[in-house]
Structures are given as structure tokens and as C-alpha cells.
Amino acid sequence: ANLPHHTRLPYVGANAFTHKGGVHVSALTKWADSYQHINPELVGNRPRVVISELAGKGNIIYKAKERKLPIPKGEEIERVLKQIKSLEKQGFQYDSAEASFDLLLYRAQPNYRPPFELVDFMVVVEKRRRPPSSGRQEEPLSEATIKVKVDDRIVHTAAEGNGPVNALDQALRKALIQFYPDLTAVELTDYKVRILEETAGTASQVRVLLESSDGQEHWRTVGSSTNIIEASWLALADSIEYWLIKQKGDKI
Template structure:
């Protein structure tokens, strides 16, 4: 069996994504997660580039890894500088990392136009740096920057750089599609030629500017590459790097290449979400394999097929990568969508045809009024429960009132100050008792939330854990101006899981109230089941 090694560069290349700034602790947490997952090489950063990377290497070397080897990244010596005096080379050695990846130019136009040195000097820079680091006991990889563009411009020179690196002792030659514009057949052809020209392992480092980084990586492996570089979730500069969360299952599940331990594959989704959480980025729901929507089914035909055969509309079992299928319900749904979604929450509708038809018609009616349930599963789950015989709602709304008032404070020397005050009065029946409460808030929805909680908390203290993560309003009929139907989507959490609820009305307060009430009722139903 072909052996392929994984090289993760999330902590360096991934950190170059706009909006990401890892702390030293963040980098250590991710490194340990990658090590536990079974990645063979973890690139920690560029020693000497900033104090944060220097501190990371100091702490990481003392932390100890079970599987992975720590890699320091840096450039070859500068043109005209003796390698033993080069500041960057010294920083790589001082990092203490057992593996060093050197980035070196392998494109003649890049050497002449960017480095502004001779082609021969560039080769000397690559070879001298590798030999020196090898003499200090380091394992050395070469990231052949701009290789594929250089290969198109001057194939002989690009391969000459690689041959010189191999002769100097590089233990892997990593071909980089730095600008991310190559096509899979171009990648495969170049990799095959390099594999034939050198006697050391060849790797691939692809960027995603043409949305082909994963495809190019797979093409390179099929052509003989045995080291794969990439990042978790495809994070990286510009359009990102090759996404290891797509590459790993492709290699492991589809190509039979044993890149990680069998038990790790089922934790892939967890790894992807862990890294996005540490990066303080919302997980992309549409990522293949690990996205929340990767195995989501909406069309009635698809759901019907899946109810008969797991692989009717899924290319793998979602559980194999730690994900799960989801059934959406909308006006496009059929009865099977209703039955399948109800089954997922523990309600058996399979022998209740009239109720299913009634619920389906109810969904279509509500969606015609502006509701949308495919992104508000908690509200749909409540429809299912409410359609079940014997369901008793944990509370019942009698009425509510909201007052919004603008108040003028006494003027100051600077200016007069006006403020908005919102107060809500809520009357609900809880366990047979009518609760009449009032509360002020930062806006009418916040006031409603506070008043409703005041009424419910004595009976349902678990609601104290619930908070609103997000509140979205969408105008559905712009042509009618301020009288338009609006849809409100609320995301709630109890600190353990998140859920979404929806409300729709021509009255923004009513739409907000409907979504708000569903969110609290769902929490109580969830805790019951």
C-alpha cells in the first residue's frame, strides 16, 4: 500500500487567513489536537518572524507529542550571505524543532523579478541552506515555491533546483502551487516528471485560488506524491489552502490510503469544529464531509430514497466522519420528510398518515405566510410535538403589551440627551396559574424576553441558562414598505447545544415574540425528552 504522510500548516499558513489571530495558547491547543488525531507533521510557525512564534516553539518542545513531529518554517539564506551568518537560518536552529521546512524559489521568473538575483545563486542558496541544517542534525524539507508556474515558464530550471536540493540532502521536495491557479492535469503531469527525476519523496502544497486545491492534491497523490500539506477547514491566505478535512476522507475512505488511524476518522467533524472555535470563526455549514449541511436533505424525492437506502443520495455514511444526516422540512417537502424528521426527534409518524398530511399542509400554509423551517429546526420540532396527541405546552400565552417611549434627559453642557425606553407586560398561564409580569429592556424584544423569563423562571429554573446568540430580521415583501412581512430567526443556546426558531408577521414585535417563545418552549421540551 502507498504510504502518504500528512503535514498540517494550520498554525502558519492557516493563520494567514483574514480574521485569524492565534494566541500561543490557541496554537498549543490546536497542535495537541492534531497530534492526538494522528497528523505526522505539525508546522508551528516561522521562528524569528515574531515573538509569538518563538514562544510557541519554546513551549511546544517541552509539551511533548505522541505522534507528530514539530516543524519550523523559514526561508533559505539570503543572496550573498554566508549560510552560517544568516539570521533566518540561525532562528530555525534556535527554535529547536527537529524538522525544518525551507521555502526556496523554484521559478526562474520569480528568482529574477522578485529575488533579483541570479539563477545560479538561487540554487546555491537552496543547496547551502539544506546542507548546513542537515549538518546540525535537522530533517529538512524543501517547499519549492511557485513550482508549477515555474515549471510552465522554464521546466529545466525548476527541476534543476529540485535535483540540487535532493543532492544536498532534502528528505522531501514539496511542489507548491503558490498562486493556486494550476489545473489537476497540469499538477499530475509535473509531479510524475519530478518523481522520475529525483530519488527522494515528493510532496504537494496547493492553494485554492481556482477552487481546485483538494482536486490538485488528490491528482498529485495519484501521480506519486507521498506528502500532503494542507490546513484544517482550508484556512489560509486569499482563498485558502488545500482543506485537509476533505483530503483525509478522500485518501482514507475512497483511496484506501492509511493516512491516519482508523479510530481518528470518526473524529474529523469534531476536529474541524474545534479548530474553527479556537480561531473564533463560525464553522462553514457547507464544507464537504464536516459541514452542518454536508448531509442535509430537503427534496422530498431525496428523503424518500434515503428512507429506503442510506446511500441513495449520500456518497458516504456521515457517521464515518463524525457527522450526521439532517432532514429539512419546507414547502418542497413530501410526507417522507415529515416522517423522517419526526423520527430523528423520537416521534413515530409512520402509521399516522392523516396527521402527517395535516402537518405537511400546515407547514406549507405557514411558509406561505413567511415562516421558513429549513433553518429553524427547533420551531418545526415543536410543530411535530404539538401535532402529537396528549402534548401539553409548558406554558400558554394569554396576552402581552409593549411600550416604547422616547425620554429626554436634562440637557448637559455638551448637548441634550434623548434615550429610548422599552417596557413589556406579559400574561402567561404556567401550571394552571396566571403569571402577570413586567420588565424593561434594551429594546422591545429584550423587554419581552425579560418579562417572559420573569414569569417562567420560578417554575422552570433551567431557562436561566438560555441566552440568545443571534437575532436576524429579513424583510420578505419590500414593495409594501413598512407594512412588509418580516421573518425573524433567533439562535438560542443553553451552553451545551444551539437551536434556531422562526417567527413571521407584518408586525416585527409579533414575529420576534413567536420566535422567542418557540426558543424557550423548545428548551423545556428538549430537557424533557
Template sequence: TTLDENLKMISDSIRYLKSHGLTVFLDAEHFFDGFYSDPRYTLRCLLSATDAGVDCIIMCDTNGGTITTRLREPIKAAMEAVGTPLGIHAHNAADLAVANTLAAVEMGVAQVQGCINGYGDGCGNADMISVIANLKLKMGIDCVSDDQLARLTEVSRYVSEIANLPPHPRQPYVGTAAFAHKAGLHVAALLKHEESYQHIDPALVGNDPRILVSELAGQRNIQAKLKEQGVDIALSREEIRHLLGVVKLMESRGYQYEGAEASFELLARRSRPGYQAPFELDDFMVVERRHPRPGEEDEREMLSEAMVKVRVGDEIIHTAAEGNGPVNALDAAVRKALVQFYPTLEAIKLVDYKVRIIDSAAGTAAYVRVLIESTDGEHVWTTVGSSTDIIEASWLALADSLEWWLGRREASL
């Protein structure tokens, strides 16, 4: 195909579509790279589309490598060459897709393209979540209603679920860490003036502020976090100082409470005099066997069996159960013992199970951190356990999950 033939193909295609009463947008692929390679021919392509009656021309940064300072000259030239409305389609290979989109709008571009959460090939497209929030809140462009803006976080997470991709915690505006605060100084300032460490009110985009508890936390973090979680525990200044010390000690052993609020709440409750756990695991043993699959002598499968001794009050229950792996077997055996006393435990389901290697240099002797996300169909909570033994770490997280739910349920009765 010659250059002139290409121009004719552009105009013929648009005329054909327009003759059928369609609205036609032309995606000018490689527009920016093409402009810097051959600006005259690039603009002739736009003119051919305009003469054919195109409704809008989308300038595409197909390779995603155009930096914002080199965006302006091609856009200005396009605006001077044609009177057709222009749009922008930015890819994120240089991590500038959102910035380039906003810069194009500032120059007068009327239409923007992107994807929710920035999903797309390679490094993705412009994140429509950030584009919408910036247009509305930072540039004063009323592209969505206030009610629609307040559903941005919900939309982001819904699309993540549909795409079967985990939400990015550090995604601007809608991520769980977007308005999270860890350092004690930051939290102290935030409690006095929210705008000191938050560029907008999180509620505007349907998000919430989060106070994190970690080795960087101060006493105000502890107070604010308990209040945030709706935990009504009156702690003295000395008790808060002690609890903060316990948090830092546990984190030195591999625990992390930033994403495990239920375990943090239990830590606070256990620090109070007179707290009594609803159950205790006195002892357990897990056996792993590899045996022939029934009816298939040449096929073998793993079988896990757990035996536990669980104490509820003064009573000790000894049970055993098989499972799909050691953690599942341990879970089944403990539940088998506890449902005799707490039948509603059957409602709890494990939603997610994550394992993190903390000190990989230690090899197979490394500490591991296990995070368990659970639900009862109405609420979702996360707990944490840490140990050099993955089964023990899993049990600690699992026990916290069951204990937290039982405590909350008892308090609501």
C-alpha cells in the same frame, strides 16, 4: 529594474537564503499571465531560481482568471524546462481555484497552496477543505489520514469562528446544506439507497445528512426528519399527511423550517391530541421611550419596557421589565414570570438573532421572518417566527425556543 537585473535578483536572493541553511520556495507571481505574455522570459525566471538551488517553485495564478484548459500548456512547459519540484497557487476570481489546483496535481505538481474555507483577498484562494477532500476521496491521493479527513467539518467551522465569519451553508463537503435533501422524491430514494443523492458518505468528512421540511417535502421527509432529530412520536399516515399540510400552510405565511428544527419538532408535538404547552402568553404591551440620558441632558437614549400576562396552568402572572430594545424587554418580562415555575430557564441564552424580509415589494408592510438561535451551554437549537409585526415574529420564535427546551428537559427527567 531591467529584465536581466530581475533574474539576478531572483538568483541572488535564493543563494543568500540557501547559504543560511534555509529551505526556499519561490512564489512565481503572475506565472500564467506572464507565460502567455512572454513565455521565454517566464521560463528564464524559473531557470534562474533552479540554478540558484531553489527547493520548489510555486506557479501562481495571481489574477485568478486562468481557465483550466489554459493551465496545462504553461505547466507542461515549466516541467520540461526545470527539474525542480513545482507547486500551484490558485486564486478564485473565475471560480476555478479548486479545479485548477486539482488539474495541476493531475499533471504532476507536488505542492498545493490554499486557505481553509477559501478565505483570501477578492474572491479568495483555493479552498483547502475541498482540495483535501477531492485529493483523498476522488483522486486516491493519501494526503491526510482517515481520522484527519473526518475532522474537516470541525476544522472548517473552527476557522470560521476564529475569523468571525459565518460558515457558508453551501460549502462543498462541510456546509450544512452539502448533504441536505428537500424534494420528497429525493428523500424517498435516499432512504432506499444513500448513494442515489449523496456522492460520498458525509461521515467521511465529519458532516451529517439533513432532511429538510418545506413546501417541496413529501410524507417521507416528515418521517425521516423526526427520526433524524431523535423525536419519538408515532404518527399515523393520516397524521403525517395532516402535519405536512400544516407545514405547507405555515410556509405560505412566511415560516421556514429548514434551519429551525426545534420549531418543526414543536409543530409535530402540537399536532398530537392532548399536547399541553408549558405556558401561554395571554397578552403583552411594549412601550418605547426616548428620554435624556441620566446626567447628560443633551444626550438621549431609547428605553424599552414590556408588560406581559403569562399563563402557567390555571395561574396568570403579570410582570414588566425594561430591556435594550423591545425584543430584549419582552424576553426579560416573560422570563421574569416563568422562572417562578421553571428556575432552570435562566440557563438559556440567545446566541443569534436574524431577521429576513420575505416580500420586500410590500415595503414596511412586508412579512418578516425571525430566526433565533439559543443555547443552554450544552445544546444549540434554532426556532422561527413570522408576522408582519417584527415584535410578534420575534416573540413567536422566542416562545418556541423556551417551550422546546422545557419540553426536552421534562422528557429527560
């Protein structure tokens, strides 16, 4: 029927040979059969290591090699591991946002220079009431103002959008396009929001997961905050930064 396998199916599901805990991954790197009932290749599958609050150094090294990333060493890997555990407690989740994980490793490098840095931003959503006699209501207006630093230059731009997140996206692109004209190829393909504290209501911590594409590749990034705009910004900024550094390749 040409339908994809459910990720939780035994043997053939994408999660059937997934390893999350640091002890498991450490053992896996020493002896592949230590935590696997069969060789996953016998059923057309493969082992999968994820990054989470249970991760150890082995998880980071395994993923870095798998994704051809710089491998942190010594104090660097300790800092990355502590950062991951801290961020996971704040609602971030890297097993489904590997581009954001990649950025953690890039940023851990002493010589890493981000393609842009946020100075500040402001988002305004305005809805004006019209008199009942007008027969219609004014559409909400979303406008974002952003200030970013690229090299030694500060760029200050503003843009309107179809909602606050879109306005912020448009303002960021407007600021960066003069430095990175190929950025027009990147577009948002999926946007998901999850409430992490059901009892907190509208004050809940939320997680935003973005999927982006340049027409050839897809990648996912994550943001988390009690403010949905900030969570969206964190995921959005990661998405753009990830694509820009991938374009630089070995120049990072």
C-alpha cells in the same frame, strides 16, 4: 488553517448531500444511492434531510427518527405537513430552525400540554423630547407587559428592557421563573432579522431567527410576521417552550 468548510462545497460541504423534495427523501429511505452520487461517509460527510414547502411525509418521518421525536401517524402527519406548507408560505423556514420544527411534532400529539400559554402582551416604546436647553436627549424607554397561563394560573408581569424584544424577553422570564427556576440558564446567543418582501418597505413580512443556549446545547427557532415584535415573540416563545419540554424529557 483550521477553517470550517463552506456549506456549498461539493462533497465536503454540509449541503453537498442535502435532500429537500419529498420525492427525493422517499427514494432515499428506500435506496440510499438513488439521489447520491457517492456514499457521503467516504468523504467524511452524511446525508441531510431538511423541512420546507417541498417536503413530503418522508421528510417528516426521517427528521422525527433522526431527532428522536414522536412520529405522527395517519391524520396527524397530514395535518403537520399542511401546517408546514402553510407556515412556509407565511415566511417561516424550518431547515434552519429545527427546534421550531420539533415543537410542531410535539404539539401534534393529542396529549401534549404546553408548559405555558400566552394570554396577551403589550409592548410600549417611548422617547420623550427634552428642551434644547437641557443639552441632552432622553434615552428611549421600552416596556413590556405580559400575561401567561401556567397550568391553571394566570400570571401578569411587566419589565423594562434594552429595546422592545429584550423587554418582552424579560417580562416572559419574570412570569415563568417562579415555575421554572432553572430558566436562568437559557440565554439568547444570536438574533437575525430578514426582510422577505423588498418592495414592501417597512410593511414587509419579516423572518426572525433566534439562536439560544443553556451553556451545553444550542438550538434555533423562527418566527415570521409583518410585525417585527410579533415575529420576535413567536421565535422567543418557541425557544423557551422547546427548552422547557426538553427538560421534562420522557414526561412529555
